[in-house]
Amino acid sequence: MEKNWSELSKDFDERQKYVAGEEVVNLITDKIQTLKYLGEVLELGCGNGFYTQFLIKSASHITATDISKDMVTVALEKLADYKNIKVEIKDAYKTEYESCSFDTIFMANLIHVVEHPDIMLQEAKRILKPQGRLIISTFTTYGMDEEEVEKMIERYLKAFGQPPKSGKSYTLDSLKELLGSCGFKIQEAELIGDKTKSIFIISAK
Numbered sequence: 329m330e331k332n333w334s335e336l337s338k339d340f341d342e343r344q345k346y347v348a349g350e351e352v353v354n355l356i357t358d359k360i361q362t363l364k365y366l367g368e369v370l371e372l373g374c375g376n377g378f379y380t381q382f383l384i385k386s387a388s389h390i391t392a393t394d395i396s397k398d399m400v401t402v403a404l405e406k407l408a409d410y411k412n413i414k415v416e417i418k419d420a421y422k423t424e425y426e427s428c429s430f431d432t433i434f435m436a437n438l439i440h441v442v443e444h445p446d447i448m449l450q451e452a453k454r455i456l457k458p459q460g461r462l463i464i465s466t467f468t469t470y471g472m473d474e475e476e477v478e479k480m481i482e483r484y485l486k487a488f489g490q491p492p493k494s495g496k497s498y499t500l501d502s503l504k505e506l507l508g509s510c511g512f513k514i515q516e517a518e519l520i521g522d523k524t525k526s527i528f529i530i531s532a533k
């Protein structure tokens with residue numbers, strides 16, 4: 329069974345900051361704000377809309393989606409003042425959007441929790457326009473000191489309880505390989521953070 333994220337919806341971003349640390353989260357939001365010309369964006373697994381607020385600075389419009397009704401409810405409240413953000417419930421495996429609809433698809437911390445990342449990536453490829461970009465940010469233990477990993481696991485258990493059974497930690501190479509096997513071409517791949525880490529990858533259809 330997949331983890332129930334709904335009960336964590338209200339303060340999900342605060343819990344995530346506590347687990348991963350403010351430093352890496354700030355580096356991710358800085359990185360997002362360097363992105364340009366995102367055009368028509370679809371965000372998958374948007375959670376309570378934390379990263380959406382930074383993405384919108386370079387997007388013409390964002391459709392922010394999540395499978396959890398409670399996450400979507402909190403995201404709707406958080407993003408209510410933005411006229412060019414729509415928030416919807418969608419399953420990233422089967423979004424039901426028309427093929428070739430979006431210039432950019434963004435997903436933060438979704439690929440490391442889903443059971444079938446390949447199915448989700450195939451769906452992302454279907455709904456991206458030709459040459460559309462897929463941008464993935466995902467926390468990882470790759471490149472972290474063992475002691476820091478142990479401390480982070482303790483914080484995770486306190487904040488989120490047991491991790492999803494399908495949870496995994498990608499390396500830069502394993503994520504690049506997965507994207508390649510689903511037909512994406514890597515444009516940029518970076519490991520962000522000092523004590524705690526996140527992979528940030530930009531790829532194209």
Ligand SMILES: C[S@@+](CC[C@H](N)C(=O)[O-])C[C@H]1O[C@@H](n2cnc3c(N)ncnc32)[C@H](O)[C@@H]1O
Nearest residue numbers: 333373374375394395396399418419420436437
């Ligand atoms: C670890 S949280 C990340 C939330 C947000 N992107 C962030 O980084 O703050 C994972 C999110 O993915 C959502 N999710 C899990 N499976 C999904 C699926 N199949 N389709 C869409 N969203 C999904 C969960 O409801 C949850 O909000």
